[in-house]
Amino acid sequence: MSSKPRPVSESNRKCRKGAVAAAALLVFVLAALIFWLHGVYVERENRHRHQAERELQSINQLQLQAMVGWRQQSLRDAGMLVEDTLLAEALGRWLGEGDVEARERVRERLRTLEELGHYTAVHFVDPQGKVRLSSRPGGSGPGIERVPATEHHALQGALSTAVPVMSDPVSDPVFAFPFAGVFAPLYDGVRAIGAVWLVQDLRSELLPLVEPWPTPSQTARSSIVWREGQAARYLNAPRGVRVEVLQYAYPLDAAPTVVTQALEGMRGVFYARDELGREVMAMASPVFGTGWLLVSAVEVAEVFAGVRTRELFALSLPVSLLLLAAAGVFVVMLRRAAHRERELMQALQRNLWWLESAQQAAAIGHFAIDPKRGRIQLSALCRQIYGVDEENLDLAAWVELIDPADRERVTAVAAQLARGEEVKRLQYRIHPADAPHTRRWVEVWSKSMQEGDEGERRVIGVVQDISVRKAVEAELAEHRVRLEAQLRLDPLTGVANRRALDESAGFQLALAVRGGTPLGLLMIDVDHFKAFNDYYGHPAGDQCLKAVAEALQARVGRAGDLVARYGGEEFAVLLPLSDGNEALALGRRLCAVVEALQLPHAASPTAPCVTISIGVAWLAPDASVGVQVRAAGESCAGVHAEGEREGGALPPLAQRLFEEADAALYEAKRLGRNRAILFAAPEPGGVSAPILPRSSAAEAVSQA
Incomplete structure (x- = not known):
């Protein structure tokens, strides 16, 4: 007994219900996926932010340690002079008795300290700040008679406390460069007879410790700042401000910046704007024993450059795949069986076109070798690489295109594949038929496969022109040799x-x-x-x-x-x-x-x-x-x-x-x-x- 066919309207209603249900399910899945991807994106962006903050903090601390080490070394040198009783006795004999020999021994001691300690100048000054003796006759330059007024308070502090004192960075006409001085007080018994004044050029001694940035960056910079009245004084000016060392100051009552927040007590990593209004990630650290701050900053735009685009692109891939899969399922549900064959044919044509386009983009051709008949079948791109016009070519003619130095090796590999061995990868040189005086490098991937009931074997594979890559590799090798030579200059x-x-x-x-x-x-x-x-x-x-x-x-x-x-x-x-x-x-x-x-x-x-x-x-x-x-x-x-x-x-x-x-x-x-x-x-x-x-x-x- 045959079943009665259902009405067309009922069938259509069920199809529409199925489509609505599928669409609703798809919308739910997409919403859930988007919510999950948003959480993943936020988590990865925060991870990148934390990594950048840790890197900024590490670099700031490394530079801070270098600064503190430089300062402590200078104070240690001065401390050794304070404890040098022989030096104090020689100074006493010279100042009290006019002993010229004692004066020259003191001068030699100062000269040795200048050379071994890499100081720009070393002077002995009396308690009133007058330069009485220099490491070299005539001093380090003309006209150095007294300690600058900006350094005088450091001299008095050293004499009153009997410990070495380092002054703040100074720019004074007495030297043609910004400098910092360390005063080592000396005593003849309990009487202060003066101090040794150690002068250092900040351009060559301090700035190289903080200005070079250890990682590639276009906007990162560290600056040494301190409060000077109602302004923030900079040792090295911020990025983009072209002034000499110690010549830049930022008023504290101006717009809030990284430096003003740091001087108000902000420590660690924080976000603010710099002197030119750029949003930056900053790290501020006090320099122990001084009123200085080491402020390191990098623009936020550089930190996150390309990160958001890259992450969105990476996270959109699952959504794209899901949409593609859902579209395929939806198409399959809506298509009728009568159109199935045509859809498959269209899909096959699309895949073949994609394959051909991919091969064209990658400059990859394919071939098939029939060892029994001694013929090789070449694709259009493969024929272009070998410079031939025939789609089916004799193996002997193909072998003649191979460079004589590689011919024996290539034919041996072809024979191994014909016997059924595994996939082979080979690089060799050819002389194209349309340009026999030129030479190209090709890379070939080949595989042996069995066809037909009689078990005939064929060798199939792909070939790519790698001449440009080989030229680049040769150029890189020459560049490497040149770099190694430069390491010895x-x-x-x-x-x-x-x-x-x-x-x-x-x-x-x-x-x-x-x-x-x-x-x-x-x-x-x-x-x-x-x-x-x-x-x-x-x-x-x-x-x-x-x-x-x-x-x-x-x-x-x-x-x-x-x-x-x-x-x-x-x-x-x-x-x-x-x-x-x-x-x-x-x-x-x-x-x-x-x-x-x-x-x-x-x-x-x-x-x-x-x-x-x-x-x-x-x-x-x-x-x-x-x-x-x-x-x-x-x-x-x-x-x-x-x-x-x-x-x-x-x-x-x-x-x-x-x-x-x-x-x-x-x-x-x-x-x-x-x-x-x-x-x-x-x-x-x-x-x-x-x-x-x-x-x-x-x-x-x-x-x-």
Whole structure:
């Protein structure tokens, strides 16, 4: 008994009810998904905010520690002077008895402190602030007679409390740069006789501790500020304000900013606006022992640049996928069975079109190899890569397009795939048929598959032109080589740096041992360079070092010779195949070359122009042990073992060579500078010239 067909209207009503129910379910799911995605978005944005705040806090604390360390080191240096009873006694004899020898010993003590402590100037002042004695005759500059009025309260505070006192940053005509002073009070018994005034250039000593930002940022900056009356005084001006150091102040009664909130007691990370009205994330920390604040800030726009767009894009992907899936389900529910085949055909056409478009965008072609018939079928893009017109090509003709250097390897892999092995990835070079004189790189992914009832095997795969990628990789490799070479150059002078010198010294020492050849070394120091910097300024000092380096490099031109910057104003010249006489002759020529530059040096007691002092040392081969440093007593086997190793400290013989050259350099300084001195080897049964460590060499020269 056949069932009675349902009325069309009833069927339509059920379809409409099903569609309404599906739509309602879809709306509910979408609403729930949007609510969940909003919560995820807020949570991820807060996580990024907290990460940025932690990074800002860490950088602020690191810079704060560097500032505190700089201040404590200066106070420690001053504290050592306060406890130096010998210095106080010498000052008492000079001031009370006019002992000139005691005065010169005090001056030498101040000069040593200036050089070792990297101070711009060191003076002794009396309780009224008058400069009585400087580390160098004439002081660090003309016209320094009294302590500036802005520094006088710090001097009186140190004398009244008997402890060192550091002043606030000062900009005074007595120096051509902003500075900070530390006063170390000195007493002859219970009577205050004055204080040692330690002066530091804030541009080179303090600002480098806070201005460089350790992470990539366009808007981040740290500033040192303190309250000065009704204004906030800045050591370094905010970003975008172009004024000199210590020349910017912001009135506290103006619009509230990061600095005004920090001076009112705001600490930790907070949000405010900077002096130019930009919204920033800031961190304020007090500097222990001072009234200074270290304020670090970065623009909020930079912190969240691209974050919201990126997060919204990432979170919209699930919504898009859900909408696509819901649309597919909805289409399936609404389509009738009569349209099913047409929809499938349309979907297939779309997928094929998407696949072809993706291949075109990625420059990927596909192919199929029939090993039995010896033919290869190429797609349109594949034919374009190989430069052929035929869709079906003989395998022999295809192999001829492969570069001869790669042909055997490619055919071997093709044979393995024809036997049924796994997927293969291969890169090789081809010469396209339409441009046989050019060469392209291609990358191929291939797989063996079985077709038909007879089990015939075919090799299918995709090919991509990677010539551009290979060119970029080659360029990156060359760039990496250039960067590695730059790591061994001194950025200021352009000559080799200390790292390159150490590596070359170990290598040349090993060659000297094997070949029984001499190895010479010149240690060069620019005479009175500290006085040059004090008189002319650090930029002029940099130009002086560049000129000296260029002169040395131009004169030392033999293959294998190496000119390097040893550190500060010191240079070194490594001379393979040079004995002591040859190295000494070259050293004298270099002294003359530098003096011939006629670089003015008004602060030098040696000459009116820039001069250099040179210490000369060399290694002599010995028939019994292969090589030795005079009076070193080391074996050839030890030289080989140490000279050929990579990394680490210098070999003992190389270290000895540097020590001898260093001792000869200090002997040249002692004898009046502007000369080259060869290290004197000890006579049989005699005593060699002393080899002093670098830490005590300066004291030995000064005492001499």
